[in-house]
Amino acid sequence: MAASLLLLVPAVRAQDTPKINKKNLVIKEWNTDVNSNTKVLDHVTTYNSDGKKIEEIEYSGRKQKWRKRYEYGADGKVSKELLYDEFNKLVNYKKFEYNEFGRKKTQYTYNPKGKLVTVKVFEYKTEDA
Numbered sequence: 015m016a017a018s019l020l021l022l023v024p025a026v027r028a029q030d031t032p033k034i035n036k037k038n039l040v041i042k043e044w045n046t047d048v049n050s051n052t053k054v055l056d057h058v059t060t061y062n063s064d065g066k067k068i069e070e071i072e073y074s075g076r077k078q079k080w081r082k083r084y085e086y087g088a089d090g091k092v093s094k095e096l097l098y099d100e101f102n103k104l105v106n107y108k109k110f111e112y113n114e115f116g117r118k119k120t121q122y123t124y125n126p127k128g129k130l131v132t133v134k135v136f137e138y139k140t141e142d143a
Contacts (some may be wrong), residue, residue: 036065091116106131
């Protein structure tokens with residue numbers, strides 16, 4: 015009986031953890047040099063009014079390393095991911111298809127001119143089968 019109670023504790027804790035409201039949220043991640051105590055911006059993630067991630071920016075020092083923008087389809091899933099370099103020039107973009115369970119099925123990567131470069135297929139297999 016004690017063992018069964020221990021199994022319930024993580025489930026209860028997970029339910030008690032409040033979910034962060036991501037609507038119009040901007041998360042900034044900072045690195046701090048322990049010697050000089052200087053803060054340097056490392057990463058910024060921006061969410062829209064629906065709580066969907068619309069942009070990520072990675073920094074190196076004080077310069078932008080890369081930036082990703084996300085677009086969503088009518089189903090609410092990411093339909094397109096655009097990758098930009100440190101000069102905000104489009105590097106490539108990806109389009110996604112989803113299976114009947116809402117998981118990624120296929121990812122198509124295109125160069126900036128719209129030419130298909132790679133196709134990635136996702137396979138989901140449980141170890142139970």
